[in-house]
Amino acid sequence: xxxxxxxxxxxxxxxxxxxxxxxxxxxxxxxxxxxxxxxxxxxxxxxxxxxxxxxxxxxxxxxxxxxxxxxxxxxxxxxxxxxxxxxxxxxxxxxxxxxxxxxxxxxxxxxxxxxxxxxxxxxxxxxxxxxxxxxxxxxxxxxxxxxxxxxxxxxxxxxxxxxxxxxxxxxxxxxxxxxxxxxxxxxxxxxxxxxxxxxxxxxxxxxxxxxxxxxxxxxxxxxxxxxxxxxxxxxxxxxxxxxxxxxxxxxxxxxxxxxxxxxxxxxxxxxxxxxxxxxxxxxxxxxxxxxxxxxxxxxxxxxxxxxxxxxxxxxxxxxxxxxxxxxxxxxxxxxxxxxxxxxxxxxxxxxxxxxxxxxxxxxxxxxxxxxxxxxxxxxxxxxxxxxxxxxxxxxxxxxxxxxxxxxxxxxxxxxxxxxxxxxxxxxxxxxxxxxxxxxxxxxxxxxxxxxxxxxxxxxxxxxxxxxxxxxxxxxxxxxxxxxxxxxxxxxxxxxxxxxxxxxxxxxxxxxxxxxxxxxxxx
Amino acid sequence: xxxxxxxxxxxxxxxxxxxxxxxxxxxxxxxxxxxxxxxxxxxxxxxxxxxxxxxxxxxxxxxxxxxxxxxxxxxxxxxxxxxxxxxxxxxxxxxxxxxxxxxxxxxxxxxxxxxxxxxxxxxxxxxxxxxxxxxxxxxxxxxxxxxxxxxxxxxxxxxxxxxxxxxxxxxxxxxxxxxxxxxxxxxxxxxxxxxxxxxxxxxxxxxxxxxxxxxxxxxxxxxxxxxxxxxxxxxxxxxxxxxxxxxxxxxxxxxxxxxxxxxxxxxxxxxxxxxxxxxxxxxxxxxxxxxxxxxxxxxxxxxxxxxxxxxxxxxxxxxxxxxxxxxxxxxxxxxxxxxxxxxxxxxx
Numbered sequence: 129x130x131x132x133x134x135x136x137x138x139x140x141x142x143x144x145x146x147x148x149x150x151x152x153x154x155x156x157x158x159x160x161x162x163x164x165x166x167x168x169x170x171x172x173x174x175x176x177x178x179x180x181x182x183x184x185x186x187x188x189x190x191x192x193x194x195x196x197x198x199x200x201x202x203x204x205x206x207x208x209x210x211x212x213x214x215x216x217x218x219x220x221x222x223x224x225x226x227x228x229x230x231x232x233x234x235x236x237x238x239x240x241x242x243x244x245x246x247x248x249x250x251x252x253x254x255x256x257x258x259x260x261x262x263x264x265x266x267x268x269x270x271x272x273x274x275x276x277x278x279x280x281x282x283x284x285x286x287x288x289x290x291x292x293x294x295x296x297x298x299x300x301x302x303x304x305x306x307x308x309x310x311x312x313x314x315x316x317x318x319x320x321x322x323x324x325x326x327x328x329x330x331x332x333x334x335x336x337x338x339x340x341x342x343x344x345x346x347x348x349x350x351x352x353x354x355x356x357x358x359x360x361x362x363x364x365x366x367x368x369x370x371x372x373x374x375x376x377x378x379x380x381x382x383x384x385x386x387x388x389x390x391x392x393x394x395x396x397x398x399x400x401x402x403x404x405x406x407x408x409x410x411x412x413x414x415x416x417x418x419x420x421x422x423x424x425x426x427x428x429x430x431x432x433x434x435x436x437x438x439x440x441x442x443x444x445x446x447x448x449x450x451x452x453x454x455x456x457x458x459x460x461x462x463x464x465x466x467x468x469x470x471x472x473x474x475x476x477x478x479x480x481x482x483x484x485x486x487x488x489x490x491x492x493x494x495x496x497x498x499x500x501x502x503x504x505x506x507x508x509x510x511x512x513x514x515x516x517x518x519x520x521x522x523x524x525x526x527x528x529x530x531x532x533x534x535x536x537x538x539x540x541x542x543x544x545x546x547x548x549x550x551x552x553x554x555x556x557x558x559x560x561x562x563x564x565x566x567x568x569x570x571x572x573x574x575x576x577x578x579x580x581x582x583x584x585x586x587x588x589x590x591x592x593x594x595x596x597x598x599x600x601x602x603x604x605x606x607x608x609x610x611x612x613x614x615x616x617x618x619x620x621x622x623x624x625x626x627x628x629x630x631x632x633x634x635x636x637x638x639x640x641x642x643x644x645x646x647x648x649x650x
Numbered sequence: 651x652x653x654x655x656x657x658x659x660x661x662x663x664x665x666x667x668x669x670x671x672x673x674x675x676x677x678x679x680x681x682x683x684x685x686x687x688x689x690x691x692x693x694x695x696x697x698x699x700x701x702x703x704x705x706x707x708x709x710x711x712x713x714x715x716x717x718x719x720x721x722x723x724x725x726x727x728x729x730x731x732x733x734x735x736x737x738x739x740x741x742x743x744x745x746x747x748x749x750x751x752x753x754x755x756x757x758x759x760x761x762x763x764x765x766x767x768x769x770x771x772x773x774x775x776x777x778x779x780x781x782x783x784x785x786x787x788x789x790x791x792x793x794x795x796x797x798x799x800x801x802x803x804x805x806x807x808x809x810x811x812x813x814x815x816x817x818x819x820x821x822x823x824x825x826x827x828x829x830x831x832x833x834x835x836x837x838x839x840x841x842x843x844x845x846x847x848x849x850x851x852x853x854x855x856x857x858x859x860x861x862x863x864x865x866x867x868x869x870x871x872x873x874x875x876x877x878x879x880x881x882x883x884x885x886x887x888x889x890x891x892x893x894x895x896x897x898x899x900x901x902x903x904x905x906x907x908x909x910x911x912x913x914x915x916x917x918x919x920x921x922x923x924x925x926x927x928x929x930x931x932x933x934x935x936x937x938x939x940x941x942x943x944x945x946x947x948x949x950x951x952x953x954x955x956x957x958x959x960x961x962x963x964x965x966x967x968x969x970x971x972x973x974x975x976x977x978x979x980x981x982x983x984x985x986x987x988x989x990x991x992x993x994x995x996x997x998x
Contacts, residue, residue: 161836167731175689247696248689308687308700311733330742331732332952333837333944358837360942361952364798365836369942372805372835494955525681525957546691556691566693 155353156648158629160377161366165335165359169326170314171286172306175248175546177639184640185337185355186226187286187320190217190236191279193548195636197455199279203231203287203321212274212591213257217282219265223344225289227319233261238290240269246306251566252281252546274589276596280547289319323348323644324355334358343644350645367624370395376629376648379639381622383444383497389624396631399622401446403453403637404544405553406496408489408506408614409573415487415537418573422479424611429472430513431506433465437617440501445617450604451543451553453618455637457593458550458600463608472513484514490536495524497619503540506616531572539572542619548638550600554584558612575612655978662974669970670721673963674714683730683957704730717963726967727960731953736964740946742847744968746838747945749851750937751930753865758873766880767915770888771907782881785874793933797867797940804863807831834860836942864941871933872926879922883915890914917988924980928973 166182167174183189190204206218223231237259243249244256255275260268269278293304293314303313318326321344324337337355358375360366363382369375371392381389381397389397410427412418433447449465452458476482491503500521507517517538522530531539545552560576561568567581580603587599607613621639625631628649634642683704684697701707705716717727726736769778802808810827813820839860841849851857887893888911896906935947942948946965953961 168733174687175691247700248692250696251691251693307733309704309728309730309733315733330944332949358942360836361948361955362939362942365801365940365942368798368801368806368835372801372807372831372833374805374835374837523681523955525686525955526679527681528685529682543690546689552691563694566695569691569694 156351157354157356158352158377158643158646158648159356159358159375160379161358161360161369161375162379163359163361163363163366165332165357167331168315169318169329170306170312171288171318172242172246172249173308173315175252180638181640183286184322185324185643186318186322186326187288188223188322190219190282190285190287192283192642193636193638197548199283203236204282207279207282209591210268213271214268215271215278216262216266216268219267220344221265223321224342225292225319225321226325226340227289227292228342229289229291229319231287231289231321232264233267234264235287235290236267236285237261238293239285239287242288242293242304242306243285247308249284252284256281274591276588276591276593277547277549277551280549283548286320286322292317292319323350332359345644348645349647350643351648352643352646355643370624370626373626376626377623377631378625379621379623379641381624383442383622386442386444386622394627395624396627396629397622397624398632398635399444399620400635400637401453402619402621402639403456403548404496404542404619405448405451405453406445406499406502406540406542406616406619407448407451407557408616409539409541409571409575410613411534411537411539411573413574414534415485417479417481417485418537420479421610422475423481424614426472426475426479426481426513427510427515428611428614429466429468429475430515431509431614431616432467433616434467436502436505440498440505441617441620444497444620444622446620447617448615450608450615451557452550452600452604453637456545456548456550457597458553458604460601460604460608463604469512476513482514484516486516486518487537488518488520489538489540490527490530491519491521491540492524492527493521495527496540496542499540502616506614531570534572534574541570541572543570550604551584551588554580554600554603554607558607559584573613575610577606577610577612580606654981658974658978662971665970665974666967669966670718670963671714673959673966674710674717677959677962680954680959680962681957683959686956686958687730717960726964729953729961730958731956731961732958736961739949739961740964740968743944743946743949745848745850745945746943747931747934747938747947750861750864750868750934750943750945751927753861754868754872754930755927757865757869758876761869762873762876762880766877767884767907767912769877770881770884773885781877785877788870788874791870793867793871793936794940796870797863797937800863800867801835801940803829803831804833805831805835833863835863838944864937864943867940868930868933868937872930875926876919876923880915880919883918884911887911887914913987917984920983920987921980924976924983927976928969931969931972 164178166178171179171183171187188202190202191199192202194200203220203223204217205220208216210216219233219236225231240253240256240259243253255271255273257270257272260270262268271278295303297303297313301313305312305314307315323340323343323345325340326335327338328336335357339353360369363385366378367381367385367389370378370389386397389395410418410424417423437443437445437447447465449463450460476484489503489507491499493500503519503521507519510517520536531541543553543557555567556570558571558575559567559581560578561571561574583599583603587596590596590599621637623631623635630647630649631641634646684700687700688697705713720727724737728734729736729739732739765781769781772778807829811824813823815821815824837860838851839857841851841857842853844850851861893906893911896910934945935951937943938945938947939951950962950965953965
């Protein structure tokens with residue numbers, strides 16, 4: 129009885145609070161919940177989804193991706209290839225930073241220079257030799273060698289306010305210092321050209337933005353005045369916050385709650401086929417049998433990707449036969465899924481492993497959607513070709529150490545291409561491992577095919593993009609024939625919002641919503 | 651008294667020392683913090699440099715001595731995730747947790763004493779049986795589930811209509827089975843600033859609304875326990891000779907129940923209660939996670955996920971300290987309630 133009256137009282141109090149935010153909503157406030165918040169306000173400190181999402185809110189890139197993988201001009205309005213290694217870019221005029229400083233070509237050169245010093249970004253920007261400032265609104269970016277991916281890289285160039293970040297702080301530190309673990313000027317202060325300015329930040333609790341009144345893009349339909357971002361790590365709570373109307377926009381929506389959100393009349397669910405591939409590496413150094421391509425093929429024939437995507441992932445994944453998702457230049461449409469248990473058994477018999485063998489396998493249990501369950505399903509599928517799997521799943525904090533040590537015969541990894549280009553997959557996942565160059569850093573299968581590596585090297589110098597695409601597709605074909613790894617699926621993406629917010633136009637498979645263009649209906 | 655406090659101080663130092671040693675010893679199993687700090691495609695050479703810079707390559711003893719040396723100056727290191735001293739991070743998250751624990755304790759005290767006493771005085775009443783039944787369920791349901799159910803019922807709301815909606819009685823019955831929701835489902839809202847890092851939810855009705863569901867969830871672990879404890883103690887006291895004697899002398903029942911019996915009932919309850927406050931702080935990890943309550947528990951879970959070792963060690967030490975402090979306070983209060991207890995442990 130006590131409990132009941134208490135709840136009734138509490139409910140009354142809640143009605144009062146529910147009425148409050150409504151009154152204060154004369155301005156459009158977007159309350160959103162992501163599973164994490166950006167680790168720092170310095171967008172060059174870490175290369176992660178959270179930081180890129182922040183970059184697109186408070187900064188603007190030179191160019192950005194459209195939803196069908198075309199380049200859209202932002203701070204760069206035009207670009208042309210002057211010669212094999214030089215690209216000339218014309219910059220937008222009349223753009224100001226949050227600090228009030230005008231945006232010029234100097235800022236672009238300064239930003240690229242800083243990116244080349246950032247531990248997380250320097251590998252991506254290594255191909256750039258120098259940046260020449262021609263005049264206030266023209267730059268020439270010079271690469272060390274022909275560079276077909278310069279525009280892809282330009283999506284990562286979010287010009288920083290060079291005046292604002294230059295000089296020293298009160299305690300004698302350089303304002304442009306990039307500090308991984310520590311307190312730097314740039315990790316606490318920011319000045320970009322983007323649609324939103326950070327007004328208050330309590331890490332892990334709340335991040336507040338307001339619209340930048342002098343934002344250059346006045347043609348954007350966006351009408352959000354304020355944003356409050358709350359990180360909610362727990363999936364069930366994030367969904368509850370949306371369903372109860374406490375927040376207007378959440379991401380990601382966990383697969384188990386998709387139906388619940390979809391059937392809710394006040395919510396709006398958007399899903400998309402993603403670009404992060406989940407795959408298994410078969411370590412040829414640890415297991416003699418994996419040196420035989422027939423055994424590797426048998427594995428790819430034994431595993432039912434469609435089944436995993438349909439049943440385990442409840443349709444929230446796109447089954448894969450290669451690394452490159454549809455839309456990438458390297459995507460090879462000829463490669464089909466190959467689930468055929470009979471053929472898998474034949475291949476095993478041909479290779480002399482009719483009676484199978486035992487292997488160890490490791491997978492994370494809190495990194496990818498349903499990762500541990502997928503690993504269990506795979507183990508069960510392999511049992512049908514007489515392969516006994518000793519499976520161990522670990523939390524991600526512990527998993528990556530084991531991964532780096534190549535601690536099991538079969539290991540799971542998910543990979544998203546930083547450049548939205550197929551070459552990035554090959555470089556990290558299938559290139560012959562080379563500790564010095566960093567090639568094949570995550571190639572836990574120790575797969576090595578020098579011919580394909582050569583093809584990749586050539587493709588990376590090929591400026592004819594159509595020809596380059598064909599070369600990358602050829603690599604996918606080669607990896608498919610070799611069964612270099614077991615592709616599983618591309619993890620889908622899901623967002624949800626209150627029904628008066630039209631999120632679909634601002635979403636993309638890279639998962640950095642262009643919130644500056646978001647429209648809230650009155 | 652002074653001797654007792656000094657003894658407890660040494661006690662606390664010993665506890666902190668042991669905790670720090672254990673936390674340090676298991677850090678290698680907590681995962682690689684570097685992995686959480688850099689992007690996936692960052693080359694090994696950069697990682698190695700960072701590892702060296704953080705001193706993670708030093709042998710265990712060197713790392714521990716460095717930590718212990720700094721700890722003597724109240725410097726517990728820098729959080730890898732928050733990029734500030736761990737003590738500051740914890741101090742910022744502490745008020746949220748303390749307010750949550752305070753609200754739950756209040757609920758527990760306000761509910762358990764009357765319910766416990768009532769069901770001891772009227773053990774056969776249907777209401778007592780009902781309370782006992784519910785408390786059995788309460789003990790066996792995990793806090794996580796309680797929280798999710800509360801969110802569904804009171805934040806999201808359920809509409810259930812098994813009865814025909816076109817009849818008056820159907821609408822009425824459906825109304826009973828359905829809830830409106832509307833309670834805040836997560837977080838603290840916009841708490842009011844008090845001083846320093848202290849923000850409070852207690853300053854307004856709307857602030858307190860945020861506290862209700864998390865506090866009930868957290869209280870749900872201890873409340874049944876306390877109801878049953880108070881009931882059992884009270885029943886025993888009511889059987890005792892002096893209560894029978896008091897009744898025989900014709901002292902009013904109200905006076906016997908609430909003055910003589912209750913006072914003796916509360917002695918063991920205070921002891922258990924003090925220890926349980928420490929446990930409550932530990933349980934906030936679950937509650938805070940479900941409600942995204944920005945306190946120490948949530949922070950600790952995040953720290954584990956990101957292998958933020960300095961923060962993990964500091965959190966464990968501070969929770970250890972809270973245990974020692976609450977136990978000390980309990981002993982002091984116990985001495986006040988029952989003066990025959992000698993704190994120094996020497997015979998009276």
